[in-house]
Amino acid sequence: MLRFIVRRLLQLVPILLGLSVLLFAWLRALPGGPAQAALGERATPEAIARYNELFGLDQPIWVQYLRFLGRAVRLDFGTSSRTGRTVTTEFLERMPGTVELTLFAMVFAIGVGIPLGYLAARRHGSWLDSGAVIGSLLGVAIPVFFLAYLLRLLFAVELGWLPGSGRQEVRIDATHITNFYVLDGLLTREWDAAWDALLHLVLPGIALGTIPLAIIVRITRASVLDVVNEDYVRTANAKGLSADTVRRRHVIRNALLPVSTTIGLQTGLLLSGAVLTETVFAFGGVGSAIYDAIFTRDFAVLQGFILMLAVVYVLVNLLVDISYGLLDPRVRVR
């Protein structure tokens, strides 16, 4: 097991090296070079020269790359040209928001998706089944930003039921320890702050959770329909087990195997930042940070965030693979 984890972590090295080359090359390939891109088209040659000297861009390209790599290894991605703070600080402040949002979205998607998919399969061919199939098709088909915008317009702007922007009301003077706002509220016993942060997760979380929800419903339904026809379910029935035991031990557990893969993949995707949703809800996560960085040509932030998100994505996938072994003894690694 340990060897498996170490091997997987070692696989990170080539992935990150490749990604760093890409990111490095991309910045150098911008028209006019990074200086021109950062300072704008009307920058004077002197300004460009000073910029290049300041950031070491006048050095040979391989020196530049090695320096970049050397700093990256120490998690030093430079400072944001927009806020003047280090990229790592920015990331540590933004990532918790995205993590909270992802967790909310996935809890919503799993909590609704698995029971709905299961019921649809149990009542195969009923109106509930057809409704679930059509609904999940809609869920995948609706563009997320459109749904996010609709939700915000209806529930935040028109009805005013839920907050429609930010991570927390500014007037709540909350203490932040971990930057997980809900967790912070709980840790400091500022219940209203925690509740407010949670409410801020609802609309973006639902918008973000719609696609995973739709996928989970479809996969759960198809998987249950498959499993109930398996020979071992017939064996379980032949043993005279109660209908409940057959369902719990022999149907649901096996039916969830493919669902767990999906859940892992979707979680990884959401964690890498929901640029559109976070932007619509002005939610301070990595997605909106990337959006801002693109528009303000904050290349240091872009480079650093993308590299660190790649690490997060690979780690999440590793977790998924490990948990899969817990569910299915056949793929358990020894």
Added chain:
Amino acid sequence: MSIEALPPEGALRTDVPVLEVEDLSVTFARRGEQPTRAVDGVSFSVAAGETIGLVGESGCGKSVTSLAVMGLLPRRGVQVGGSVRLGGTELLGAPDRTLRRLRGSEMAMVFQDPLSSLNPTVPIGTQVTEVLVEHRDMGKKEAAAEAAELLDRVGIPDPARRLKEYPHQLSGGMRQRALIAMALACSPRLLIADEPTTALDVTIQAQILELLRELVVDTGTALVMITHDLGVVAGLCDRVHVMYAGKVIETADRYDLFARPRQPYTGGLLASVPRLDAGRGVPLTPIRGSARDAIPWAEGCAFAPRCDNAQDDCLTEVAGSTVPLEYDGPGRELRCRHPLTYPSSPVGATASGAGR
């Protein structure tokens, strides 16, 4: 070992055959499709300690018959008619709760493919103990001890270790033994084995058959063997029912059947078994065509299109003139208008001269 099934409420009678199947019919009717009658008017009975064989090619309805007896056919789109009585208790139309109480405790089944018949994500131990917990009100510890004993009884070495393992960690023969252990857990009065050896190596096949035979001898369980393998029939069954296209076409005890098959289909089955004593290069004699060539029974005899003995009166233009299953000497029944005959053998003797 003291395994005694708890008598269920409304206990089963012992003065009647363990299983009586009468005029069983199973029809699959999917919406928008022509209904298919998979089993049609099948009757047989099994007494305690008796082994009967249901023999036929794939698709002849033998497995569907067993599933109908166990009440394991899907409810939707399936019509089951006739009567199935276990110890005098009618099973057809019985409520789901009653069936679940009887299944696993009074009647059990062993399936064809041991790997797919075991849950891949649940340890063998749990799959054995859950029967004990369900039907014999055992606690977990007690059930685990009993499960180890059961595995030992079906010849699985190191049972304590095996209980913790998963199906994919066991060999094919051990998986089938584990399935048999589950079926035996409550000493059922009826055991149905649906091609239990088809997926196994020949050496393992022999061991499994021996295990089943011992079981019948030791516990007096009534055994229904479903098979296409005439070797299994010869080694195990007291009486044999040959099925074709959903109907029983010949019934006889095994010696009569092997010595003097009357239905040309039975004769064909026997002739198509490769023989060791045949000279090399002597071609096998298969039955021509396939089971799909069957015509509806309502038009005479379903086997007629493949039969060498078939004559005009085997095929009738008039619907509803099915060839009937009729008395054919003591202990024999036959559904055939032009059976194989054995002119040289006087009544009571056998064609091949093999002693009974």
